[in-house]
Amino acid sequence: MNERHQRGQATKRKIIETAIALFHERGFNNVTVDEIVQKTNTSKGAFYNHFRSKHEVFVEQFKEIDQFYVDHIVPQLDSDKTVIERLTLFLDLQMNYIQDEIGWDVTRTIYEHELSTEHSPYFLDPDRPLYDILFKLCEEGTLNKEFKNCYTAGEVVSLLIHAMRGILYDWSLHRGKISLVDEQKKLFKVILDGLRAN
Amino acid sequence: MNERHQRGQATKRKIIETAIALFHERGFNNVTVDEIVQKTNTSKGAFYNHFRSKHEVFVEQFKEIDQFYVDHIVPQLDSDKTVIERLTLFLDLQMNYIQDEIGWDVTRTIYEHELSTEHSPYFLDPDRPLYDILFKLCEEGTLNKEFKNCYTAGEVVSLLIHAMRGILYDWSLHRGKISLVDEQKKLFKVILDGLRAN
DNA sequence: GAATAATAGAGACTGCAGTCTGTAACTATT
DNA sequence: AATAGTTACAGACTGCAGTCTCTATTATTC
Incomplete structure (x- = not known):
């Protein structure tokens, strides 16, 4: 063997x-x-x-993304900072990495394939490191009362994921002709403003 | 002829x-x-x-959605209400319609193929009625000073579109097993809170 | 109204992802 | 060590979206 x-x-x-x-x-x-x-x-x-398919070769590359988050982004999240500051930094580094290292065509291909019916999508794998990273941060944020207290950590994660998907989808759709980093900054600023306790 | x-x-x-x-x-x-x-x-x-493609026939069905917005939703947007109230109502009626009348599988197919086509996607057609509807509302919102004054109408529309895409993408990905209407409510509440002038 | 242009449509053909069957080289079993 | 089972791989084949060429009919021009 x-x-x-x-x-x-x-x-x-x-x-x-x-x-x-x-x-x-x-x-x-x-x-x-x-x-x-x-x-x-x-x-x-x-x-x-x-x-199982030509697309599946991409998944290999895609898994690098989560590995990068764990290896290079999370260690930079200085715990002196507020959760909202850390989330902002995380999202910023994440999107910069995707824009510069992964590229829109790879992203597009993954987003397309994840929707195709045949195989069960990696995006829904609850063990994806991304979910864990976000959940821990958001949990801390709810405990700290940084977020309005009507939101649970899980709800905040869901919101952020939806927003991330939308941005990445549109960026792929535009074939990289809009700036992922700029759009991300604008959207998440609004969302985090909306979540923040006053 | x-x-x-x-x-x-x-x-x-x-x-x-x-x-x-x-x-x-x-x-x-x-x-x-x-x-x-x-x-x-x-x-x-x-x-x-x-x-031009098999997908293009499918899109015909999707165009009904925009027609529905124009014919049945826009007339309900009572101009006594604030822009934010009208946006909330629009998004709510829109997502209810998509959830109940269009369904996740049609939505999934559209979202998948919009990413894959060689030809330019319907989503990017600047003449889509949806964009016009949203732009007019948002323009009124900026004039009214309902939104923080750092945002232009165009930027607000972009944010809303990104968010819409993310919600619809995730709903399709989950094969309708999450509630489109509930997720939409939560996300847009946060976004509109974040946009609102204090 | 004859000559020329335009176009709806027919259907053979191409390109490519993915399948199916076969096989040779290896491993496990006795 | 003979036999049976396994699997990495080869490459012919299939299914289907989309293209190409050709034709028959209708429109236009003189």
Whole structure:
């Protein structure tokens, strides 16, 4: 149960790397599975043995996003700051990262695929680190009474997630021609103003 | 410039009606263009003469939504009320209509395909009645000083649209298992609170 | 009204994601 | 070590959206 498996993983890795490079170069829709397969000297059989769809290769890249949050953003959230300040910082760093490192085409592809009926979406996975990060922050915010007391932590998280989705959706729809970072700043300022206890 | 054109329009109508009925019956993805074409005794040539894609036929149905806004919601917006009250009412009636009459699966399909089309998406059509409705309301709101004076009407519309997209996206993602109407109420309450001049 | 242009439509064809069947190389079992 | 089971992979094949070319009929121009 080893040598064969390892060769398999090597093939998978090779496909991921090649595919992601090609997608980045020319866009998801302009890269065919046949091309990926040819460039990696593998086959359709190999490809679909490791991935259920062309989209699924993207999920690999997408998981980097949450990992980045955990590794690089959360440690920067200085606990001297108020929860609202920390949320603002988190959202700002998050959107900057997505805009600069992930790009609208990858985001678009993920948002499209998550809606497609076939497989159950990663966005709804309750174990996604993102949800945990936000929930902990919001919980602290409700305890601190930073938020109006009619909102529970869970409700605040839901609101923020909805807003995030909307911004990222529209940014993808506009093919990056609106500024994710600017739009995010405006929307979350309003939302956090609306949540803040007076 | 007449008889031929009329026959063309009749064909187009026949295709729309048949297609929408089939989509409703078995879902967008389970209906093929070949089937539509066969059932209407037309051809691929006819179909793609009238529509640029299969999705475009589907959008016809979605356009009803905007028509509904114009015909049934806008007239209810009593101008005695403040702009914020009118916006709240508009959003409430809108989401009720989408939840009850359009349904999450149609919404999901639209949201998915708006991201995927090569052609420019209906959502970005600046002539969509929705944008005009919202803009006029928000413009009045800024003139009235109902909103904090740092926001232009255009910015307020953008915020509302982002929020709407996020809510509808998540509702579709959850396959209607969250209440569109409830989530909408919570989110827009916060946003309008955040926008309101003190 | 003859000649020319325009276009609704027919249907064969292409491109590509995803499936299906087969196989060779490996692993597990006895 | 012989046999049976497993799996990474190959590549032919299918299904379907969308394109291309061609035609027949209607509109326009002189």
